[in-house]
Amino acid sequence: QSALTQPPSASGSPGQSVTISCTGTSSDVGGYDYVSWYQQHPGKAPKLMIYEVNKRPSGVPDRFSGSKSGNTASLTVSGLQTEDEADYYCSSYAGYNTEVVFGGGTKLTVL
Amino acid sequence: EVQLVESGGGLVQPGGSLRLSCAASGFTFSSYWMHWVRQAPGKGLVWVSRIKNDGSDTNYADSVKGRFTISRDNAKNTLYLQMSSLRAEDTAVYYCIRVRGYNGFDSWGQGTLVTVSS
Numbered sequence: 001q002s003a004l005t006q007p008p009s010a011s012g013s014p015g016q017s018v019t020i021s022c023t024g025t026s027s028d029v030g031g032y033d034y035v036s037w038y039q040q041h042p043g044k045a046p047k048l049m050i051y052e053v054n055k056r057p058s059g060v061p062d063r064f065s066g067s068k069s070g071n072t073a074s075l076t077v078s079g080l081q082t083e084d085e086a087d088y089y090c091s092s093y094a095g096y097n098t099e100v101v102f103g104g105g106t107k108l109t110v111l
Numbered sequence: 112e113v114q115l116v117e118s119g120g121g122l123v124q125p126g127g128s129l130r131l132s133c134a135a136s137g138f139t140f141s142s143y144w145m146h147w148v149r150q151a152p153g154k155g156l157v158w159v160s161r162i163k164n165d166g167s168d169t170n171y172a173d174s175v176k177g178r179f180t181i182s183r184d185n186a187k188n189t190l191y192l193q194m195s196s197l198r199a200e201d202t203a204v205y206y207c208i209r210v211r212g213y214n215g216f217d218s219w220g221q222g223t224l225v226t227v228s229s
Binding site (some may be wrong): 032038045057061091097 | 144146148155156158161170172206211212213214215216217219220221222
């Protein structure tokens with residue numbers, strides 16, 4: 001059982017927007033502005049898409065955006081493209097003892 | 112170009128040991144904290160361990176504490192994970208990761224598969 005809760009699946013049609021939620025507690029998501037999101041295609045290593053809640057690394061399209069409210073973080077993918085179909089994982093810093101926690105992952109399907 | 116290349120994975124019997132290595136290039140290795148994250152087949156990501164840039168501080172997930180040891184050699188630009196008392200539930204792909212800030216895992220290796228089975 002993962003520390004952060006994500007929906008197992010999400011879907012949308014090309015051009016649409018989809019939002020994936022990531023719910024934690026005040027000890028992780030709610031306590032720090034250190035939420036990150038990762039995209040993983042089958043057989044590949046994960047790729048950083050969002051860090052520190054809403055920052056995009058260079059090279060990540062601005063169609064990807066992050067936000068946080070209380071103990072829940074969200075990843076929004078706008079203007080869905082077929083190549084966005086992948087698994088998405090959220091992660092949060094959780095203090096020194098636990099350090100890093102992940103969500104269970106969300107499989108995004110582009111219909 | 113940042114590159115992280117893991118090696119050392121393989122098949123090991125329960126109770127056995129294995130040492131993973133991660134060769135880093137394309138960046139100033141000694142300036143970055145590094146992590147190991149694993150992913151069991153068909154499952155999600157799980158954080159394993161972290162080491163400070165100068166090796167002075169380490170941290171572990173409860174599931175591996177006392178069995179795994181993370182270390183680094185900044186002169187060789189290499190990160191290590193010494194794994195002992197291995198269990199079937201340690202079977203996973205192990206990723207070496209560079210971090211920016213507290214948990215922005217911005218560069219990942221290709222992963223190395225560790226299989227614990229008799």
